[in-house]
Amino acid sequence: MAIYLISQPDIKIDAMEGNAGTPPTAAVELEIAALFEQEAGGILRYARGLGMDYGAADDALQEAFFRLFLCRSAGQQIRSPKAWLFRVVRNYAFDQSRAGFRNNVGLESLANLPGPAHPAECHLRVSDFMQGLPQIGLSAREMECVRLRTEDLSYEEIAGVLGLHIGTVGALLNRAHSKVRKAMAVRHRQSQGFTPALAEEKRYAS
Amino acid sequence: MHPSIAALIAFSDGEANAKQSRRIATHLSRCENCSDRLLLVRSEKDELSAGPAITVRHSRKGLDGVLAAMSNWRKGSAASELRVRLREQIEMYFGSQAVMVVERPGMPAEELLGRTSELLEVFLGPAGAESAIDDAFGGLHPGASEVRR
Numbered sequence: 001m002a003i004y005l006i007s008q009p010d011i012k013i014d015a016m017e018g019n020a021g022t023p024p025t026a027a028v029e030l031e032i033a034a035l036f037e038q039e040a041g042g043i044l045r046y047a048r049g050l051g052m053d054y055g056a057a058d059d060a061l062q063e064a065f066f067r068l069f070l071c072r073s074a075g076q077q078i079r080s081p082k083a084w085l086f087r088v089v090r091n092y093a094f095d096q097s098r099a100g101f102r103n104n105v106g107l108e109s110l111a112n113l114p115g116p117a118h119p120a121e122c123h124l125r126v127s128d129f130m131q132g133l134p135q136i137g138l139s140a141r142e143m144e145c146v147r148l149r150t151e152d153l154s155y156e157e158i159a160g161v162l163g164l165h166i167g168t169v170g171a172l173l174n175r176a177h178s179k180v181r182k183a184m185a186v187r188h189r190q191s192q193g194f195t196p197a198l199a200e201e202k203r204y205a206s
Numbered sequence: 207m208h209p210s211i212a213a214l215i216a217f218s219d220g221e222a223n224a225k226q227s228r229r230i231a232t233h234l235s236r237c238e239n240c241s242d243r244l245l246l247v248r249s250e251k252d253e254l255s256a257g258p259a260i261t262v263r264h265s266r267k268g269l270d271g272v273l274a275a276m277s278n279w280r281k282g283s284a285a286s287e288l289r290v291r292l293r294e295q296i297e298m299y300f301g302s303q304a305v306m307v308v309e310r311p312g313m314p315a316e317e318l319l320g321r322t323s324e325l326l327e328v329f330l331g332p333a334g335a336e337s338a339i340d341d342a343f344g345g346l347h348p349g350a351s352e353v354r355r
Contacts, residue, residue, distance in 0.1 A: 032272060058271075180254060181250060
């Protein structure tokens with residue numbers, strides 16, 4: 001008997017069939033290895049985006065894949081393993097945050113990401129633009145949607161990770177774009193020596 | 207009629223349905239203004255995508271860490287620890303007799319996990335079940351740093 005969980009439609013459980021529904025160990029290992037090669041980079045990046053340091057992000061990655069292994073070994077069918085892994089990492093990050101473990105974890109800390117520990121990791125620095133997202137007024141939810149979309153998750157998968165409706169994901173991305181557009185316009189004006197302060201002066205002078 | 211920005215974003219992300227996509231594509235072929243708006247949406251997306259270039263190689267433990275954890279799981283005590291924790295969860299929510307109903311003698315920990323997840327899901331809902339299973343998993347990864355407990 002296969003059961004789809006009502007509000008986690010990416011998960012189907014075959015567990016009631018006992019061992020009959022359990023995939024062979026070697027197949028699970030191959031599946032995990034292939035997924036790791038494919039998704040580990042994006043998951044690490046996402047974990048870093050949640051404010052975790054490199055060690056914690058790596059732990060989250062390991063934990064997510066280990067849990068996937070356990071769930072797959074238990075015979076759970078996971079329709080979108082990628083979204084599932086991102087959701088586990090997200091829960092793990094918030095668990096750590098609640099436990100006050102290691103560094104501050106949370107989207108609010110995005111702007112205060114520590115610099116890389118090694119010079120070789122300099123290219124891992126979150127871009128200036130991404131660091132500036134909280135300053136341009138993107139809410140935590142909007143940032144999460146943006147981050148997940150940049151990891152090529154579909155709207156449905158993003159909705160699954162964040163526990164939202166698909167329509168809400170679209171609306172949040174639309175709002176994020178609108179804020180980014182305004183920020184880009186300001187940046188463009190500033191790069192041309194046209195600052196808001198100057199503009200104000202001109203307006204009041206006229 | 208011009209498509210909204212939201213529709214252009216969905217189109218750009220490949221999230222518009224087939225009918226919508228056809229309509230927008232047709233419109234774009236003859237509307238320079240909307241084509242420019244689409245370019246703007248794409249440039250905004252590029253800006254947002256400019257995240258750090260992290261690849262799988264940046265995981266210090268890497269796939270070896272996961273495979274070692276899986277191997278240790280089979281050999282080690284983590285499986286029995288998980289079994290104990292799952293029993294605790296079942297007892298906490300459904301009473302000690304429920305453990306005997308859910309768990310058969312000699313049942314592997316993975317199977318007990320599947321059955322417990324299903325039971326919790328039905329009675330506590332997905333969020334409650336996820337939280338309870340998270341509790342059972344905490345710090346079980348043989349190679350991970352201690353998270354809780």
